Amino acid sequence: MLLLAIDSSAGASLALIRSGNVPDAAPEVLHSAETQVPNAHAEWLAPAVTEALTEVGLRGEELDGVVVGAGPGPFTGLRVGLALAHGLAEGWDVPLHGVCSLDSLALRADDAGISGQFLATSDARRRELYWARYESAEWAPEVWSPGKSSEFSGPPQAGCRLVEGPFVGPAEELPDLPSVGAGLWLYPDQLTSAELAGAPADPAAWTPHAVELGRLAHGALTGELHGVLCAPRPLYLRDSDAKVPAQMKGRAG
Amino acid sequence: MAEPLVLGIETSCDETGVGIVRGTHLLANEVASSMEEHVRFGGVIPEIAARAHLESFTPTLRRALATAGVQLKDIDAIAVTAGPGLAGALMVGLSAAKGLALATGKPLYGINHLVAHVAVGLLEGGHQGTSRTERSTGTVESPVLAPNTAALLVSGGHTEILRVGSLTDDVELIGSTIDDAAGEAYDKTARLLGLGYPGGPAIDQAAKKGDPTAFRFPRGLTMPKFEGTAENPGKHRHNWSFSGLKTAVARAAEQFQAQGLAVPTADIAASFQEAVVDVLTSKAVRACQEHGLTSLLLGGGVAANSRLRELLAQRCATAGITLRVPPIPLCTDNGAMVAALGAQLVGAGAPASSLAIPADSSLQASRILI
Numbered sequence: 001m002l003l004l005a006i007d008s009s010a011g012a013s014l015a016l017i018r019s020g021n022v023p024d025a026a027p028e029v030l031h032s033a034e035t036q037v038p039n040a041h042a043e044w045l046a047p048a049v050t051e052a053l054t055e056v057g058l059r060g061e062e063l064d065g066v067v068v069g070a071g072p073g074p075f076t077g078l079r080v081g082l083a084l085a086h087g088l089a090e091g092w093d094v095p096l097h098g099v100c101s102l103d104s105l106a107l108r109a110d111d112a113g114i115s116g117q118f119l120a121t122s123d124a125r126r127r128e129l130y131w132a133r134y135e136s137a138e139w140a141p142e143v144w145s146p147g148k149s150s151e152f153s154g155p156p157q158a159g160c161r162l163v164e165g166p167f168v169g170p171a172e173e174l175p176d177l178p179s180v181g182a183g184l185w186l187y188p189d190q191l192t193s194a195e196l197a198g199a200p201a202d203p204a205a206w207t208p209h210a211v212e213l214g215r216l217a218h219g220a221l222t223g224e225l226h227g228v229l230c231a232p233r234p235l236y237l238r239d240s241d242a243k244v245p246a247q248m249k250g251r252a253g
Numbered sequence: 254m255a256e257p258l259v260l261g262i263e264t265s266c267d268e269t270g271v272g273i274v275r276g277t278h279l280l281a282n283e284v285a286s287s288m289e290e291h292v293r294f295g296g297v298i299p300e301i302a303a304r305a306h307l308e309s310f311t312p313t314l315r316r317a318l319a320t321a322g323v324q325l326k327d328i329d330a331i332a333v334t335a336g337p338g339l340a341g342a343l344m345v346g347l348s349a350a351k352g353l354a355l356a357t358g359k360p361l362y363g364i365n366h367l368v369a370h371v372a373v374g375l376l377e378g379g380h381q382g383t384s385r386t387e388r389s390t391g392t393v394e395s396p397v398l399a400p401n402t403a404a405l406l407v408s409g410g411h412t413e414i415l416r417v418g419s420l421t422d423d424v425e426l427i428g429s430t431i432d433d434a435a436g437e438a439y440d441k442t443a444r445l446l447g448l449g450y451p452g453g454p455a456i457d458q459a460a461k462k463g464d465p466t467a468f469r470f471p472r473g474l475t476m477p478k479f480e481g482t483a484e485n486p487g488k489h490r491h492n493w494s495f496s497g498l499k500t501a502v503a504r505a506a507e508q509f510q511a512q513g514l515a516v517p518t519a520d521i522a523a524s525f526q527e528a529v530v531d532v533l534t535s536k537a538v539r540a541c542q543e544h545g546l547t548s549l550l551l552g553g554g555v556a557a558n559s560r561l562r563e564l565l566a567q568r569c570a571t572a573g574i575t576l577r578v579p580p581i582p583l584c585t586d587n588g589a590m591v592a593a594l595g596a597q598l599v600g601a602g603a604p605a606s607s608l609a610i611p612a613d614s615s616l617q618a619s620r621i622l623i
């Protein structure tokens with residue numbers, strides 16, 4: 001199975017993921033790339049997809065599907081990735097799958113050896129965070145267990161599952177749990193950093209990445225993970241802010 | 254090359270449009286509008302429009318392909334509105350178009366929305382939907398831009414007059430609104446009078462029962478200091494302003510309310526409409542005359558306004574200008590106009606756009622292709 005994953009919920013990123021040669025082995029990341037430049041998603045993402053395919057020497061028609069981060073994230077940037085993904089999936093005539101972008105951070109935390117309950121956070125602007133609560137523990141096999149598909153031999157097994165979310169709200173209203181993601185550097189006084197001995201970088205600097213979303217979707221599509229895929233539509237979590245103008249209020253018809 | 258088969262995508266305001274043309278032949282023009290969702294706000298809300306574009310894109314694309322009876326692989330090029338328009342809305346269509354172009358390996362053309370409004374005038378088969386192309390004076394129908402063409406574009410998002418020497422390499426902005434678009438003035442006035450949204454049809458309807466001379470509302474930027482003379486034109490000779498008009502309408506309505514009298518809605522609507530249409534048409538016709546333009550194309554959603562069409566036809570006829578009004582479904586924002594301009598650019602051998610092009614919400618009229 002070959003998948004292209006893209007995400008534009010915080011930075012913008014993409015990954016090409018392929019099933020390993022060994023049955024049940026973890027999928028192989030053929031290519032990954034990202035930009036942190038704000039507001040450059042629209043310019044960066046499409047050329048980066050072309051580059052990725054060229055570099056790996058694959059044609060888009062060989063893909064088994066496109067995976068897109070459904071957010072949550074700032075609306076305009078989020079839509080860039082989703083609109084691109086819709087165009088790509090139509091153009092290649094392949095299925096399009098959504099994955100909650102915060103799941104990327106949960107999988108990274110799980111990879112880094114987190115245990116127990118924790119929060120994945122990202123910047124929602126306007127003094128708020130997007131967040132979701134996850135739990136990493138030993139689970140019966142029917143519970144989704146990102147990143148552990150290679151060890152999927154028998155119950156019970158280690159893994160991570162979504163407890164609740166995603167939500168949007170101010171940092172002070174989040175459950176008091178160890179956290180990863182942008183909430184940590186935005187609100188260091190309100191959030192507690194997760195202790196991660198095996199973390200590749202400071203968890204305060206983590207933003208969602210297509211690599212993990214691709215791995216999760218791969219797990220779901222090969223039947224090893226459950227509850228991962230969602231509709232390829234934006235998880236806005238907020239209304240569109242529009243206000244009914246004063247003149248209209250109280251006016252009949 | 255045979256006439257190019259071009260797919261056009263439009264998302265600059267509240268219409269998600271996908272059109273397909275072969276050269277100047279219209280094959281499909283599918284539009285999904287989010288207008289209903291803006292009604293309670295009395296105007297287009299950019300975030301609501303952008304959300305609706307993403308929801309509507311794939312279904313609208315599929316409908317257009319089905320209507321045209323073609324498949325994506327048959328398409329020669331993909332054209333998309335790159336600007337001007339609402340930034341967040343433009344971004345949806347542009348990203349989706351990039352995805353399609355990338356996946357199908359077809360060239361992408363990021364084009365100018367304003368010029369596309371003019372290119373739609375070349376389409377044959379434009380009777381699909383409503384009436385056939387109308388002309389105030391008859392000429393032979395031909396899918397070639399008339400020499401010395403001007404375009405008056407009037408919508409909720411823009412109000413411009415352009416000189417179009419060539420759709421592919423010679424477009425010049427002669428004049429534009431310096432504040433509200435004419436359609437926006439209609440929306441705001443309709444809201445003020447409690448006539449509902451969109452304001453254009455609501456006011457047009459109310460005005461039919463009113464007296465257009467009941468109130469003398471201002472014609473913006475018509476004072477000599479703004480207009481100058483033909484030989485020595487003022488800064489705003491060919492520009493419009495509609496923000497003062499909105500204030501004058503509000504003041505007129507308030508005077509009645511203050512005295513506890515019923516607001517004469519129909520008379521105000523008719524007088525407002527007359528003010529807008531009078532200044533739009535008089536300045537447009539004069540701009541044509543002073544630039545040696547003998548053919549005028551009307552575009553944009555306000556082209557549906559009965560009084561605008563009537564007065565413009567009258568004044569063009571008097572001035573010896575050939576007026577052309579495409580069928581209304583092609584005047585309002587749509588994908589076919591984008592495809593029509595794309596086909597002209599492909600035919601002229603214009604270089605395709607890069608997949609890295611940005612959306613440009615304030616794209617200049619003279620920049621036809623990004």
Ligand SMILES: [Zn+2]
Binds near residue numbers: 366410585
């Ligand atoms: Zn328009």
